[in-house]
Amino acid sequence: MRTEADPDFATVAERIHANVGRQGFMNLVGAELSELSRGSCTIAVERRPELLQQHGFFHGGVTAFLVDNATTIAAATSRGQPALTAEYKLNLLAPAVGERLICRARVIKPGRQVAVVAADVFCLTDGVERHTATALASIAMLSEAVAATTKSPAA
Amino acid sequence: MRTEADPDFATVAERIHANVGRQGFMNLVGAELSELSRGSCTIAVERRPELLQQHGFFHGGVTAFLVDNATTIAAATSRGQPALTAEYKLNLLAPAVGERLICRARVIKPGRQVAVVAADVFCLTDGVERHTATALASIAMLSEAVAATTKSPAA
Amino acid sequence: MRTEADPDFATVAERIHANVGRQGFMNLVGAELSELSRGSCTIAVERRPELLQQHGFFHGGVTAFLVDNATTIAAATSRGQPALTAEYKLNLLAPAVGERLICRARVIKPGRQVAVVAADVFCLTDGVERHTATALASIAMLSEAVAATTKSPAA
């Protein structure tokens, strides 16, 4: 995190880490925020039996969770505004076989009202990453005033 | 489940229940398959702290997991074929505040190659359901032959 | 249009009709705004050879155009605010064979920032409607102030 060169971002990053730390589901899944910078975010999780589906792949729901969280966090870094997932589309490309599932999200278009964020998910096996999913998300950017009174992404 | 009137469906339903029972992530989340019939599926989960995000709502990733699983299962019931999520789009409509999160999926268009499935997610509070998310999914329908050799939704 | 009982809506409807009348592409396609009320909009077009693809069906691009316009207009009716398409997802369900293509859009969730709108497209053949496409859209709602200075849906 380039916090020294960008003190505002240090504050944003600190708030994001605190919020993520309070997410019960993030802890249940055991995912970690492994990279955070202006306009991008990476979240990853190690393989455990309780994250899999019946064929031994990471469950599609784990992929979706990483995408949901990483896209919203990436949007939140871009201006330091509170952000809420409005919607996303997720295409599964290949079975998520491997030891580690990694979701990298990057802001394509920041915006005052809506940020557009792309995410790609990779599964790591024997040091090789395989592209397992791709997603496109719209994130609602809330003003501080709206954030204080509104809890809906479609508000 | 209308299994007596539809013996083929009884076999399909049994296979689906067995598959779902082997999903580590379904067990980790603690969700249950609460309704299953030709062309529809309902999955629900009770509120627990480890399913929430920082504001105390069900995490968006829990909603996505329910949608991912319920849409694929609904498609699998329609012809008894193996089915894999190809893609879905999810719009979050309102914060998922409440005691129980319920996802109802229904097949809009069955198909030999691709089934189209809609899902709606509701959050139950004091006996009242609130519509919290809506989704539209494309599910790849695999022939038994293809299912035996292929593990990718985009294969 | 229930304009007498809802004078505000009469003004909104008048503005929408004026805007649509200035759309060169609406005129080129030959589509008509056949129904407009608070939260809903129907746009339809008659079959002509120049709207078809190589198999004689309505081109997917015509369906997409109807969806794009009808969802945005439906959102604009809900509060009378200027509205811009942020994004939509469109599933084609069946070939658009027939004499008339009809898109009906309805607001699922109005919002100050983002409205969520569903649309269904039907093709009319011998008096029977066939469901040929379904869509889910997010429409950015602009304040008058923002609308005056901003032209981007993601601004």
Added chain:
Amino acid sequence: MRTEADPDFATVAERIHANVGRQGFMNLVGAELSELSRGSCTIAVERRPELLQQHGFFHGGVTAFLVDNATTIAAATSRGQPALTAEYKLNLLAPAVGERLICRARVIKPGRQVAVVAADVFCLTDGVERHTATALASIAMLSEAVAATTKSPAA
């Protein structure tokens, strides 16, 4: 087009050009297939008043048409199979102001049943391209046998 080095592709390209030439809507819009190779396709159109909306930008429906056609054609090149749009999601990023609208589609994941294709749309003004839309599509790949009997993307 690299037709000399890839005679199979020359046949595929010829069939695609013939199909596109029979699309009444392609001719009405006045778009041209400006690039075609294995796994990619570019379609572009020059600004004309009848392609615009009320603010003088290219209509969103024109963008959607380019995306619909370019993603399906890109998928069709990848194996020479007939292809039908199953679904796509389109995010509008910025107003399509300019002299020429260009959609570039590329296959992300070829597949026997479903190909995943990304597309980006740019608007050219004074020699500079601006990114105005991004899309993600699932294209149903038909076997010749299925193509002969089936006309639906979800069949």
